[in-house]
Amino acid sequence: LTSERYPSLKRGPFAALNDTHVAAFQKILSADRILTDPDDVAPYNVDWIKTCCGQSRIVLRPRTTEELSAVMRICTEHRLAVCPQGGNTGLVGGSVPVFDEVIISTSLMNKINHIDPIAGTASCQAGVVLEKLESALEPEGLMIPYDLGARGSCQIGGNISTCAGGLRLLRYGSMQANTLGVEAVLADGTILNMMNSLKKDNTGYHLRQLFIGSEGTLGIVTQAVIQCPIRPKSTNLAFLSLNSFKDVLSTFVLAKRSLSETLSSCEMMDSACVTSVEEKLGIKCPLENSADSFFMIVETQGSREDHDAEKMSNFVQEAMAKELVVDGITANEPSRMANLWQLRERITESLSKDDYIFKYDITLPLAKFYEAVEVLRRELAPFGNEAKVTGFGHIGDGNLHLNVTASQYSEKLAKAIEPFVFEWTAGVGGSISAEHGMGFKKAKYLKYGKSPEAIKLMRNIKNSMDPLGILNPYKVLPPS
Numbered sequence: 001l002t003s004e005r006y007p008s009l010k011r012g013p014f015a016a017l018n019d020t021h022v023a024a025f026q027k028i029l030s031a032d033r034i035l036t037d038p039d040d041v042a043p044y045n046v047d048w049i050k051t052c053c054g055q056s057r058i059v060l061r062p063r064t065t066e067e068l069s070a071v072m073r074i075c076t077e078h079r080l081a082v083c084p085q086g087g088n089t090g091l092v093g094g095s096v097p098v099f100d101e102v103i104i105s106t107s108l109m110n111k112i113n114h115i116d117p118i119a120g121t122a123s124c125q126a127g128v129v130l131e132k133l134e135s136a137l138e139p140e141g142l143m144i145p146y147d148l149g150a151r152g153s154c155q156i157g158g159n160i161s162t163c164a165g166g167l168r169l170l171r172y173g174s175m176q177a178n179t180l181g182v183e184a185v186l187a188d189g190t191i192l193n194m195m196n197s198l199k200k201d202n203t204g205y206h207l208r209q210l211f212i213g214s215e216g217t218l219g220i221v222t223q224a225v226i227q228c229p230i231r232p233k234s235t236n237l238a239f240l241s242l243n244s245f246k247d248v249l250s251t252f253v254l255a256k257r258s259l260s261e262t263l264s265s266c267e268m269m270d271s272a273c274v275t276s277v278e279e280k281l282g283i284k285c286p287l288e289n290s291a292d293s294f295f296m297i298v299e300t301q302g303s304r305e306d307h308d309a310e311k312m313s314n315f316v317q318e319a320m321a322k323e324l325v326v327d328g329i330t331a332n333e334p335s336r337m338a339n340l341w342q343l344r345e346r347i348t349e350s351l352s353k354d355d356y357i358f359k360y361d362i363t364l365p366l367a368k369f370y371e372a373v374e375v376l377r378r379e380l381a382p383f384g385n386e387a388k389v390t391g392f393g394h395i396g397d398g399n400l401h402l403n404v405t406a407s408q409y410s411e412k413l414a415k416a417i418e419p420f421v422f423e424w425t426a427g428v429g430g431s432i433s434a435e436h437g438m439g440f441k442k443a444k445y446l447k448y449g450k451s452p453e454a455i456k457l458m459r460n461i462k463n464s465m466d467p468l469g470i471l472n473p474y475k476v477l478p479p480s
């Protein structure tokens with residue numbers, strides 16, 4: 001349990017749930033939308049990679065903004081702490097309670113309000129699952145400007161609150177750029193409607209940005225408007241094997257030059273990650289995988305099938321002629337591409353299958369990208385086989401997912417990794433959180449990502465928007 005692992009962490013001055021609170025919630029939500037049976041509540045207390053576990057006794061499942069607002073009014077009145085939860089696929093312990101916070105699940109706020117095919121926008125409630133919105137956009141010839149391996153479970157509100165990055169940020173930009181409008185409920189129940197569909201709106205402070213990436217600590221996102229690009233007519237993919245990380249970098253540069261505006265994704269995996277997917281999930285890598293191999297997925301999206309396929313084929317041939325790539329295959333048939341994507345998308349699942357996983361999501365200058373894996377391997381050498389260091393990630397965005405797997409959690413290993421990994425990352429000019437956020441696990445290391453002045457301003461913003469500190473306490477900001 002989290003409280004056992006972090007004995008020095010003190011529960012905040014919040015009320016403990018009692019029958020009066022439950023009775024107040026029952027006046028707002030029907031019985032089937034208030035979960036108190038421990039068996040029903042249990043899955044909401046545990047995060048996706050099963051490294052954090054809270055002890056909440058209640059899950060509330062509102063359907064509308066007004067219901068959520070009424071719930072928050074009660075929580076403020078009684079000073080009950082809350083933990084907003086979307087699809088619970090977050091990887092930094094932000095989506096589950098630390099102690100006994102009331103879990104507010106947005107899963108039933110799952111209505112798509114409106115798709116505007118002319119403006120290219122989608123308006124929906126926060127609980128809409130990413131894949132569901134993507135399917136609704138397809139007949140309109142539109143797509144969501146981002147994509148994640150967790151698409152089948154993660155929700156739009158969760159994506160906004162974590163400022164999710166994903167597989168296509170390289171091409172379509174960040175959540176900050178693509179979220180046009182937001183509606184949020186504040187700690188005291190105030191409904192803040194900023195459901196703008198406009199691309200340009202410079203009417204003073206860009207308040208919606210406060211909710212993008214603040215991980216449920218400033219308000220609960222209830223609705224949003226997302227900018228949606230035209231769905232590409234053709235998608236092409238190359239799966240490549242390479243001999244060294246230096247060749248990965250040269251191939252990325254070549255991909256940018258030769259595929260230019262069609263390049264939609266550029267991902268890399270080391271041999272150990274691909275071996276893990278092969279061994280733990282039984283998915284076969286179609287290219288030879290030796291211990292020092294690297295692999296890349298390069299994807300293009302465009303509007304002319306023959307032209308785009310030829311462009312991809314020319315790129316692969318050139319990379320092979322220059323001896324950057326050992327072997328490669330191309331595909332443009334959807335099921336074939338989906339199979340190849342599994343070798344990248346299911347790495348986290350395979351690494352966490354039997355083992356405890358220490359996960360780091362960092363941005364690095366590209367020249368230092370894989371050095372992070374090598375440096376950490378050296379640092380953890382005394383642990384031998386008990387600590388396996390692997391790396392994969394969004395090379396196109398300089399975003400490395402650095403992992404240490406071990407048969408079980410060990411305090412000694414944790415101390416050898418942290419804060420070393422954050423100090424090293426900050427020291428080379430990187431970011432200690434590229435896209436997953438700070439959540440609970442990284443909150444105490446915020447000083448490696450923000451100056452004291454910036455942290456003070458963050459605290460001031462938090463105090464002014466949530467003076468009782470009831471919204472997702474212990475997350476993002478370090479204990480004061």
Ligand code: FAD
Pocket residue numbers: 048083084085086087088089090091093094095096106126147148149150153154155156157158159160161162163164165166167215216217219220221222345348349435436439472475
């Ligand atoms: P949750 O996990 O439920 O919550 C995440 C955080 O947001 C928590 O702090 C929670 O309190 C808060 N929150 C959730 N909903 C709301 C709301 N409506 N209002 C306010 N706060 C809220 N992430 C990436 O960025 N890029 C990737 O490529 C990527 N790939 C992944 C692949 C896999 C297999 C998995 C399991 C995860 C991956 N993630 C990735 C991490 C995760 O999917 C994202 O962070 C996602 O955006 C979380 O959405 P969610 O709905 O599951 O949110």
